[in-house]
Amino acid sequence: MSGKQPVYLTQQGFNKLRGELHYLETEKQVEVAVRVRAAREEGGINENAAYDDASRELGFVEGRIVTLRDTLCNALIIEDTEHSDEVRLGSGVTVVENGSNEPEVYHIVGSAEADPSNGCVSNESPIGRALLGQKAGAVVSYPAPGGEVRLTIISIG
Numbered sequence: 303m304s305g306k307q308p309v310y311l312t313q314q315g316f317n318k319l320r321g322e323l324h325y326l327e328t329e330k331q332v333e334v335a336v337r338v339r340a341a342r343e344e345g346g347i348n349e350n351a352a353y354d355d356a357s358r359e360l361g362f363v364e365g366r367i368v369t370l371r372d373t374l375c376n377a378l379i380i381e382d383t384e385h386s387d388e389v390r391l392g393s394g395v396t397v398v399e400n401g402s403n404e405p406e407v408y409h410i411v412g413s414a415e416a417d418p419s420n421g422c423v424s425n426e427s428p429i430g431r432a433l434l435g436q437k438a439g440a441v442v443s444y445p446a447p448g449g450e451v452r453l454t455i456i457s458i459g
Contacts, residue, residue: 311373311379311380311411312412316379319373323374334363335360341353380411388458389434391410391434392410392411393459394407394410395459396456396459397453398453399453407421409421410424410425410433411424413427428444433453
């Protein structure tokens, strides 16, 4: 590893990012480079909207490739170990917000995999930090834009 901070990923997240990198390097980058060349041949590069758009997209693709390579080089895979009695990276956590009867399930992942709308919360997020290291039955709180939120941990899986 290169001395940078580790990037925590599940094996599934690592595989997804590796697949995205492969697609960008083998298909997308080539496709956009062809568009850049074609646009350049159509009328040079001055005041050529097609060239500008393709060049911008190529820059984005190349930037994403660099980011993905860096992420994958610094990846530490979150091991799927046996059930733990406390919340850790890779844990699924069922919680109930105080004042609610609706349980919610969160999966604690590294920041590169976070997808809160699908229940994957980063270990670096306020809720992730509040849950890490806690056990079932614990009441935790974290700051939110609408004020402090209190959760009770129902189970850890």
